Amino acid sequence: MIPGSFAYHRPTSVREAVGLLAQLGEDGRALAGGHSLIPMMKLRLASPANLVDLAGIAELKGIRAEGGDVVIGAMTTQHEIIGSDVLASKLPILRETSLQIADPQVRYLGTLGGNVANGDPGNDMPAVMMCLGATYQVMGKNGERRIAARRFYQGAYFTALESGDVLTAVRIPVPVAGHGYAYEKLKRKIGDYATAAAAVVLTMKAGKVETCSIGLTNVAETPLWAEEAAKMLLGSSLDAATVKRAVAAAETITAPASDARGPAAYRTKMAGVMLTRALSAALSRARG
Numbered sequence: 022m023i024p025g026s027f028a029y030h031r032p033t034s035v036r037e038a039v040g041l042l043a044q045l046g047e048d049g050r051a052l053a054g055g056h057s058l059i060p061m062m063k064l065r066l067a068s069p070a071n072l073v074d075l076a077g078i079a080e081l082k083g084i085r086a087e088g089g090d091v092v093i094g095a096m097t098t099q100h101e102i103i104g105s106d107v108l109a110s111k112l113p114i115l116r117e118t119s120l121q122i123a124d125p126q127v128r129y130l131g132t133l134g135g136n137v138a139n140g141d142p143g144n145d146m147p148a149v150m151m152c153l154g155a156t157y158q159v160m161g162k163n164g165e166r167r168i169a170a171r172r173f174y175q176g177a178y179f180t181a182l183e184s185g186d187v188l189t190a191v192r193i194p195v196p197v198a199g200h201g202y203a204y205e206k207l208k209r210k211i212g213d214y215a216t217a218a219a220a221v222v223l224t225m226k227a228g229k230v231e232t233c234s235i236g237l238t239n240v241a242e243t244p245l246w247a248e249e250a251a252k253m254l255l256g257s258s259l260d261a262a263t264v265k266r267a268v269a270a271a272e273t274i275t276a277p278a279s280d281a282r283g284p285a286a287y288r289t290k291m292a293g294v295m296l297t298r299a300l301s302a303a304l305s306r307a308r309g
C-alpha cells in the first residue's frame with residue numbers, strides 16, 4: 022500500500038527538529054531509518070501529516086567512549102554498531118544483538134534511536150538496554166533530560182517520550198572487562214521478530230556470580246527487566262538447580278500474546294529456554 026500524503030521537513034540541528042516537532046504536535050513525527058515507521062504508514066496504522074527527517078543532523082551520529090560510559094548517537098545505524106571497534110571491545114553484546122535484527126538491508130538504515138524509541142515490544146535493543154542499565158538522552162521543548170531505559174517503556178508503542186521530544190543518544194555504562202554476555206533469540210526465520218529472546222550480562226568472581234542482569238524481548242507489552250530472577254543467581258556457580266529456579270522466576274513475569282509466533286504458554290517457555298542458553302553462553306565467555 023501507499024502511505025497517505027505528508028509534508029517532509031529536513032532540519033539540520035536538534036534544536037530545529039525539536040522546534041518543528043513541538044510546533045507540529047500530534048501532526049508531526051520524527052523519521053529516522055524509516056524501517057518501522059514507513060511500513061506502519063503503508064498499512065495506515067500511522068498517518069502523520071508531517072515527517073521530520075533526522076538524517077541531516079550530524080550531532081545525532083557517532084559512537085564515543087566518555088568516562089566509564091559509551092555514548093551512541095541516536096542516528097547510528099545497526100550496521101555501524103556491528104562494525105564499531107569501540108563496541109567490539111567494550112560492549113560486544115550490541116554487535117551480537119544487531120546481527121540478529123532483520124537482515125543487512127534493514128540494518129543499513131535502521132537506527133539505534135529508532136529501535137529504542139519505537140516502543141514495539143518486538144524490537145530487540147530495548148531489553149538489551151534495560152539489561153545494561155542504559156540511559157536515553159532526550160531533548161524536548163523544555164531542554165535536555167535523561168530517562169533510564171528501565172523506566173522508559175510504559176506499554177506497546179507507549180513510552181516516556183512526549184510530543185516534541187527527540188531522543189538524541191543512548192548512554193551505556195561499560196561493564197567491567199571480562200564480563201560475560203549473550204543475546205539469544207528464537208525466530209521463525211531470518212528477518213523475523215523474536216518469538217522470545219533473552220539478554221544476559223554477568224560478572225564472575227572465584228567461580229561465583231558476582232553481578233547479573235537479565236532482559237527479555239517480546240514476551241509482554243513492553244521489554245522486561247527480570248530483576249528478581251537475576252538476584253537469585255548471585256553467589257551461585259550457575260548450577261543447574263539454581264538456573265532452573267531463576268528461569269522459572271523470569272517466566273512468571275512474562276505475559277506474551279498468543280499470535281502467529283505461537284500460543285502464550287509456548288512463548289513463555291521459549292523465553293525460559295532462551296534465558297537458559299544466554300546464561301550458559303555468558304558464563305562460557307566470562308573471566309573470573
Ligand SMILES: Cc1cc2nc3c(=O)[nH]c(=O)nc-3n(C[C@H](O)[C@H](O)[C@H](O)COP(=O)(O)OP(=O)(O)OC[C@H]3O[C@@H](n4cnc5c(N)ncnc54)[C@H](O)[C@@H]3O)c2cc1C
Pocket residue numbers: 050051052053054055056057058059060075095096121122123124127130131132133134135136138139143144145146182186187188189212213214215
Ligand atoms: C523486514 C523487517 C524486519 C525487521 N526485524 C526486526 C527485528 O528482528 N528486530 C528489531 O528490533 N527490529 C526489526 N525491524 C525494525 C528495524 O530494526 C527498524 O529499523 C527499527 O525498529 C526502527 O528504527 P528506524 O531507524 O528505522 O526508525 P523509524 O522507523 O524511522 O522510527 C520508528 C519510530 O521511532 C520514532 N523515532 C525514531 N527516531 C527517533 C528519535 N531519535 N527520537 C524520537 N523518536 C524517534 C519515530 O517517530 C517512529 O515512531 C525490522 C524491520 C523490517 C522492515
